[in-house]
Amino acid sequence: MARTPTTSDAFNAVAEPQRRRIIDLLALGERSVNDIVEALDMRQPQVSKHLGVLREVGLVNVRDEGRRRLYSLNSEALRPIYEWVTPYERFWRERYERLEELLDRLQRQTSGDEPEQ
């Protein structure tokens, strides 16, 4: 527990698979720690630790409702990751789109001919 925090930004925060599971769940709506523990079959101290990290980088918000603390996703904080991945995504998506179009054209041209060996 005395480990140096490995997280200073959203990128590090989502690098941990269990935290991504928590984010996926919170994307569906507010949850308490116990909700998360049950839904994801994780141990409570773990969940609390991960939530602490996610809060620190602003990925989750927390509010108190009676005796319960409810956690919710601040999806705006995920935007840097989305923005960062998008250019790569755009580049590859466009390349593959064009390849797919070419393959369709080539297959239409050869249909009617001998099937390719």
Place this chain on the structure above:
Amino acid sequence: MSKPEIIVEPGSQEIVTKMTFNAPRALIFKAYTDPDLIPQWYGPRYLTTVVDVLDARAGGSWRFLNYDPEGNVYAFHGVYHDVVAPERIVQTFEYEGMPGHVVMETAVFEDLGDGKTRVVTQSVFQSVEDRDGMAASGMEVGVNEGYERMNELMATLQ
């Protein structure tokens, strides 16, 4: 169309992509190695791709030119390390505007049967900075824009 899977992990030196096509493996291999077909798909749509050299065999080389609408030209070249029809191509990639920054690219074509083929590519850069600095090459305008917006956002979030 099926969605390409693009894996770009923070702090890693590689980009991995996976995509399934409704086309036989031999045809995809042809699209990668035929100088008449490369210009039809390889570059971004807003650029015109011209094949200068394409000698797809182990030890052969390739060189492609990209022209933008203003007439600027961006050249790329590399050598084929391994070409195994119709299964695999291993080649280097270097943007001539940034000499010395060499990327090793592997494309594997998996026959899934039923006329379907999965393409898995791996691009390994010499450093994380090289991978993320691909933006500076001018090859990909979008990356620069993305970085600027990301930096602005990061600044507002901190």
